[in-house]
Amino acid sequence: MTRIYNFSAGPAVLPEPVLRQAAEEMLDWHGSGMSVMEMSHRGKEFIAIHAQAEADLRELLGIPKNYKVLFLQGGAAAQFAIVPMNLLRGKAGADYINTGQWSKKAISEAKRYCKVNVAASSEDGNFTFAPKQDHWRLDPDAAYVHYTSNETIGGVEFQWIPQTGEVPLVADMSSHILSRPLDVSRYGVIYAGAQKNIGPAGLTIVIVRDDLIGHAAPITPGVFDYKVQAESDSMNNTPPTYAIYIAGLVFQWLKNLGGLKEMERTNITKAGLVYDYLDQTEFYHSPVAKDDRSRMNIPFTLRNSGLDAAFLNAAESRGLTQLKGHRSVGGMRASIYNAMPVEGVRALIEFMREFEKNNG
Numbered sequence: 001m002t003r004i005y006n007f008s009a010g011p012a013v014l015p016e017p018v019l020r021q022a023a024e025e026m027l028d029w030h031g032s033g034m035s036v037m038e039m040s041h042r043g044k045e046f047i048a049i050h051a052q053a054e055a056d057l058r059e060l061l062g063i064p065k066n067y068k069v070l071f072l073q074g075g076a077a078a079q080f081a082i083v084p085m086n087l088l089r090g091k092a093g094a095d096y097i098n099t100g101q102w103s104k105k106a107i108s109e110a111k112r113y114c115k116v117n118v119a120a121s122s123e124d125g126n127f128t129f130a131p132k133q134d135h136w137r138l139d140p141d142a143a144y145v146h147y148t149s150n151e152t153i154g155g156v157e158f159q160w161i162p163q164t165g166e167v168p169l170v171a172d173m174s175s176h177i178l179s180r181p182l183d184v185s186r187y188g189v190i191y192a193g194a195q196k197n198i199g200p201a202g203l204t205i206v207i208v209r210d211d212l213i214g215h216a217a218p219i220t221p222g223v224f225d226y227k228v229q230a231e232s233d234s235m236n237n238t239p240p241t242y243a244i245y246i247a248g249l250v251f252q253w254l255k256n257l258g259g260l261k262e263m264e265r266t267n268i269t270k271a272g273l274v275y276d277y278l279d280q281t282e283f284y285h286s287p288v289a290k291d292d293r294s295r296m297n298i299p300f301t302l303r304n305s306g307l308d309a310a311f312l313n314a315a316e317s318r319g320l321t322q323l324k325g326h327r328s329v330g331g332m333r334a335s336i337y338n339a340m341p342v343e344g345v346r347a348l349i350e351f352m353r354e355f356e357k358n359n360g
């Protein structure tokens, strides 16, 4: 068996120890005689798995008591609609920060439910930076302020938390949640699809402050009403049981590593290796403003885009896969989530250096 280095933006690489443990437990979870996939979500075995996963996530992120953790389905994209459905609370509109393809999608979906005020945008700059807060034009009457704290496609990451006063702050953290410690108390709602930095596709994690629960618009589907799901421990309908189990193994893996401070240290090292290399060569180029560069998703271009196909082919033959950039940006993108080992990053840089030497 050979494992490749998978730089996919998502679904993405998972920690090898987690996959091994899942394989060992596949046919018989802890002497139950069943796979986790075969368990009733209301049986004692799965309830224990679910409770442990929530407890570990709460510990890792230091989630305060006045927040609920929901394990839902529908992906982050469903939250683009579910957030306005639950959070408008009779108000007419919400503020959105437009920093890339995912913010744009969140905005166009929210427009179906409310008035959207785009309070700041980097679209004129090709989504290559995070607008500083003194350029934001927030509406004091907004129901909430929504931003995408890490833009997976453009590789723009907020290294700071916006100040929104009494207006609840909502963040799509799909592609960098658990990559660093987080002050959850600064947020009204945090949501993330699991398939980038948590676990398998099919699970969406929502962290929501208690006072924002119970205000869903009447049209809200029951399974997407935060109150309904909070009151039933995310079991109003069958939750994505196997995805929750794998996410739980990832949380334990993170705890065993020493938690999010330690994970952040490694992520700083990994991203630093790539950016330091990009910055000292003319052959490759990073389009993102230095202060706003993502530690998770690193887009880069070859100065000579005529070499793109050759680059991707040569990388693939070295077991370095999924490096093609998103079609809206072009070039390359290396997604180096928590589960990407430092050796994978070193192998990528070594390959890039060699490719430059042979083609520069």
Ligand SMILES: *Cc1c(COP(=O)(O)O)cnc(C)c1O
Pocket: 010, 074, 075, 076, 077, 078, 102, 148, 150, 151, 152, 172, 173, 174, 175, 193, 194, 196
């Ligand atoms: C991938 C991604 C999404 C979409 O997630 P789905 O699970 O496909 O709905 C939304 N926002 C961000 C920031 C993402 O990276």
